[in-house]
Amino acid sequence: MIDTLMKRAPSILLTLALMKAHFIEPSPAPIKAVLSLLGRCSETLRLPMVPVTDATRTKLKSLLHDLNLLPH
Numbered sequence: 001m002i003d004t005l006m007k008r009a010p011s012i013l014l015t016l017a018l019m020k021a022h023f024i025e026p027s028p029a030p031i032k033a034v035l036s037l038l039g040r041c042s043e044t045l046r047l048p049m050v051p052v053t054d055a056t057r058t059k060l061k062s063l064l065h066d067l068n069l070l071p072h
Contacts, residue, residue, distance in 0.1 A: 011067065018063045024056050034060050037070065 022030045029045060033052045036043035037060065043051055052060070064070045 014063060014067050018060070018067065021056075021060055021063055024059070025052050030056060030060060033057055034064065037061055037064055 018034075022034070024030060026049065029049055029052045032041065032043050032045060033056070035041045037057075045051060061070065
């Protein structure tokens with residue numbers, strides 16, 4: 001069991017980092033950005049919500065790459 005956890009630890013930590021990144025800006029903007037990057041939905045938001053900043057989008061995209069959810 002410990003061997004399995006040790007092998008999975010890097011992906012678990014990256015997943016936790018992605019979950020934490022969802023709260024960098026007011027929700028649901030980061031979640032919509034991730035879903036848009038994955039091609040699951042558009043990033044359309046109604047006021048008062050606005051799209052994430054470029055810096056946040058870059059961080060989210062990097063985390064998705066690290067988790068092998070986006071092509072490099």
